[in-house]
Amino acid sequence: MDLFEEPLFSTLQQLMEIPEEMEKAFNAPTRAYVRDRKAMASTPADVKELPGALLFQIDVPGVKSEEIKVQVEDDRLLVVSGERKRPEDKEGKYLRMERRMGKFMRKFPLPQNANLDAISAVSQDGVVTITVEKLPPPEPKKPKTIDVKVA
Secondary structure (H helix, E strand, O other): OOHHHOHHHHHHHHHHHHHHHHHHHHHOOOHHHHHHHHHHHOOOEEEEEOOOEEEEEEEOOOOOHHHOEEEEEOOOEEEEEEEEOOOOOOOOOOOOOOOOOEEEEEEEEOOOOEEEEEEEEEEEOOEEEEEEEEOOOOOOOOOOOOOOOOO
């Protein structure tokens, strides 16, 4: 009888394989992560630095301005999200559907000089433009002069 055919060896081999399967399950990306990655990959954006501000332009065709959510998270992360919905159509049937529908999201880390109190967003012609003003650079500290007295 071959050693590899013994029931004890077979059971041990199966027990050794369980952790590998569990490791794959624990390391597998969550559905939310995959969904967010797809939403971010399908949302084109331009970021432009101006002398006094940062300009974010994100394509959101067919999305109403009230359906676009712009937030700044605690860790200075600008998050733009929403959902592009297909209008309900009870007449006819689609022969081809190429326009992207569904949730969209983009995240942008903001620099330290971003003025979080001066952020504006405007939606026009299928593009949302977010302007983040920059804080002025701190003035250099002037050296403090100390008078030398005669003792």
